Amino acid sequence: MGQARVNEHGKILILATESCAYPGADSVGQAHASYPPNTYILKVKAPVLFPEQFYLDCFKKGIGGIIIMSCGEECPYEGAYKAMAQRLDNIYALMKEQGLDIRRLRLTAICTVCNRAFLNEVNQMNQVIEELDRPTQA
Template sequence: MINDKLNENYTPKILVFSTEKISDPAIDLAGLLKLHYPPTVYTISVPCSSGIKPRWILHAFEKGFDGVFIAADGSDCPYGPTCTENTGKIVASAQDIMKEKGINPARLKMAAICSVCAEAFVKHMNNFYQELVKMENVKAQPSEY
């Protein structure tokens, strides 16, 4: 469901890559606290955000997601001190591929979400959702990556 400005009922779909030990607890806490964010946010848990592949991100766009958000471990990553740097390189690589395919790189966001950052996660989701509503129509082409 890529943005169609003619459709007033447009509801962007966001895929979140979250991490099992750090950002997943924050997302769970948001639910426990009954904090509200768009119901079209879907999560996939990964052990570490630096293990995400650019082709996974592109695949999400091919399958109809309007935005992808990486809830990175930040400096709290149990797998290594270079997690944030490595995840940043993955995001940059994916955004380069997105540009080549005519997909607005602003459709991919990354932020460090700690295990108790439920309110920050909800704020990121609500803001990203509003940004996606304002973006122009983009069609993802099948990936060769």
């Protein structure tokens, strides 16, 4: 059997808030549901704490897609979700300047028991990076 081709830009980084999205990811594991093995979850207090350059650096270092999973409007840090949504606009502009497809970065709200939503987001991002990284035919 041949070895599967490893896509160097196929990694998905999930920034999961410790109060909502990370327990949601944990519930996916407890339910014995599976998601693509190229997914890496980082537990964070609030994604808004990461500067804009962090996201660009991730893409430069080989991350194919980033999903920011937060609590949404129920965030325990007042104004953090709105601030993150506004920051995202700036990051999208920087991504466009660098020729990066903005579909590689997504903000979504995931609750502590949102198994289907979690899996849906991961699978959608996986499809996006597969599409974007597919070699074009000459």
